[in-house]
Amino acid sequence: MRNFILFIRRFFNLILFLILEIVCIVLIEHTNTLQGNDIISSANTVSGLVYKKQSDVVYYFGLRKMNDSLLNENAFLRKQIDSLHSIDTLKDSLVHRKIYPTDTSLHIVKFADYIYRTARVINNSTNATDNYITINRGSNDGIAKNMAVISGTGIVGRVEHVSPHFASVISILSSKQKVSAKLKNGTNGYIIWDEKQPDVLIMTDVPQQEKVKKGDSVFTAVFSIFSPDILIGTVVKTEAIKKNTMQQIYLQSSTNFHNLQYVYVIENKMIMEKKKLEDSSGKK
Amino acid sequence: MNVYIKNILRFCIIILLQVLILNKINLRWWNEPSGFPVFIPYVYPLFILLLPFETPVWGLLILGFILGITVDTFMNTAGMHACAAILIAYLRTNVLSALLPRNLSEYDGLQPSIKTMGWMPFLVYSAFLIVLHHFVFFTIELWNLSNFGFLLLKVTASFLTSMLFIIVYLLLFTRQSSSRV
Numbered sequence: 001m002r003n004f005i006l007f008i009r010r011f012f013n014l015i016l017f018l019i020l021e022i023v024c025i026v027l028i029e030h031t032n033t034l035q036g037n038d039i040i041s042s043a044n045t046v047s048g049l050v051y052k053k054q055s056d057v058v059y060y061f062g063l064r065k066m067n068d069s070l071l072n073e074n075a076f077l078r079k080q081i082d083s084l085h086s087i088d089t090l091k092d093s094l095v096h097r098k099i100y101p102t103d104t105s106l107h108i109v110k111f112a113d114y115i116y117r118t119a120r121v122i123n124n125s126t127n128a129t130d131n132y133i134t135i136n137r138g139s140n141d142g143i144a145k146n147m148a149v150i151s152g153t154g155i156v157g158r159v160e161h162v163s164p165h166f167a168s169v170i171s172i173l174s175s176k177q178k179v180s181a182k183l184k185n186g187t188n189g190y191i192i193w194d195e196k197q198p199d200v201l202i203m204t205d206v207p208q209q210e211k212v213k214k215g216d217s218v219f220t221a222v223f224s225i226f227s228p229d230i231l232i233g234t235v236v237k238t239e240a241i242k243k244n245t246m247q248q249i250y251l252q253s254s255t256n257f258h259n260l261q262y263v264y265v266i267e268n269k270m271i272m273e274k275k276k277l278e279d280s281s282g283k284k
Numbered sequence: 285m286n287v288y289i290k291n292i293l294r295f296c297i298i299i300l301l302q303v304l305i306l307n308k309i310n311l312r313w314w315n316e317p318s319g320f321p322v323f324i325p326y327v328y329p330l331f332i333l334l335l336p337f338e339t340p341v342w343g344l345l346i347l348g349f350i351l352g353i354t355v356d357t358f359m360n361t362a363g364m365h366a367c368a369a370i371l372i373a374y375l376r377t378n379v380l381s382a383l384l385p386r387n388l389s390e391y392d393g394l395q396p397s398i399k400t401m402g403w404m405p406f407l408v409y410s411a412f413l414i415v416l417h418h419f420v421f422f423t424i425e426l427w428n429l430s431n432f433g434f435l436l437l438k439v440t441a442s443f444l445t446s447m448l449f450i451i452v453y454l455l456l457f458t459r460q461s462s463s464r465v
Contacts, residue, residue, distance in 0.1 A: 050303070
């Protein structure tokens with residue numbers, strides 16, 4: 001026993017060093033899973049507050065840019081509304097007709113699918129391997145984990161940590177995150193980030209016979225966590241992979257991650273039901 | 285000023301400097317697709333470098349852990365900064381005793397600075413530990429050695445700018461008058 005105590009006294013520093021390093025490694029290991037830990041993240045109360053105070057100051061310098069982007073978005077939404085008005089719903093209501101009176105499968109389900117909540121970005125990073133954004137809304141405002149986050153111009157990321165007043169969002173500029181995407185003609189692929197350039201995304205798994213032109217737009221696919229048809233970016237260049245018959249498409253991200261100010265958090269009301277179904281069928 | 289209050293103040297200043305100012309500056313040296321990676325300078329290890337000479341190793345380790353976890357909390361990198369900070373806190377005493385001519389216990393009540401050590405030894409001391417810190421941090425962050433060149437590029441670029449900011453910090457916060465604190 002005495003020898004043991006002497007041993008500990010002699011190597012106390014080394015033992016403490018090793019213990020602390022192991023604590024760190026355990027922490028890193030825990031964040032790399034999807035659940036993560038909410039305490040050591042910028043969603044925690046203290047760091048959230050510091051970031052909020054800073055954002056309150058810096059906020060005023062970006063007002064002009066923000067106004068412009070909101071105007072652009074308004075114009076875009078107006079255009080969409082107008083295009084919806086031009087559809088004659090009475091003529092197109094073939095789906096309303098039931099083939100058999102007892103068959104109820106063909107009536108329109110009103111998917112009041114998505115709830116949009118606005119949030120202000122209070123911290124933002126673009127230079128790490130996994131980039132996070134902190135927003136000033138939390139579970140008190142109805143934000144929950146794994147909700148999708150978009151900006152006025154494109155997709156941003158997914159909510160990862162939530163506290164009562166803040167939430168941290170892992171952006172698509174991250175090695176952990178893949179987003180399903182589709183080309184204009186409906187070809188599916190997914191978006192990854194190469195961890196180098198904050199504006200360049202890569203779309204993979206597109207067959208080589210798809211002809212993709214420079215400047216084509218890429219949108220979110222129906223089965224991603226985002227609502228469908230949100231712009232992701234425009235094609236900069238394409239690159240054929242020799243090993244298989246796929247090609248890589250480099251995209252210019254439509255979201256400007258350097259000056260994100262406001263984002264929308266999308267709650268998909270149907271996603272729990274969908275997930276439950278998919279999980280239960282996956283188990284068998 | 286009391287040495288404890290002074291170090292607590294320095295802790296706050298360095299954390300705020302790192303988190304609120306330096307983390308917002310995305311340095312890129314030239315702007316091309318597939319060009320240079322974006323990076324930020326890390327000056328917070330300076331807090332460990334500037335602790336008084338007689339701080340025991342366990343104290344350094346615990347302070348390093350607190351410092352690292354605080355930075356991690358702000359940057360959402362749970363444990364990565366702490367890991368690197370603890371390593372340099374552990375090695376600090378050895379590096380200091382290797383660089384200084386006299387025994388460490390003879391520097392009573394002093395702290396490592398350009399005044400007590402001179403420019404050259406202090407720069408070697410800080411450069412060594414900062415390179416180590418950056419190397420460990422970026423290795424953990426990237427976590428694959430397949431593109432080793434990219435890792436080295438990131439470490440070098442970040443290290444050079446970190447040293448630049450550390451020198452600026454030292455020039456700003458070192459008292460020029462002869463009265464020693």
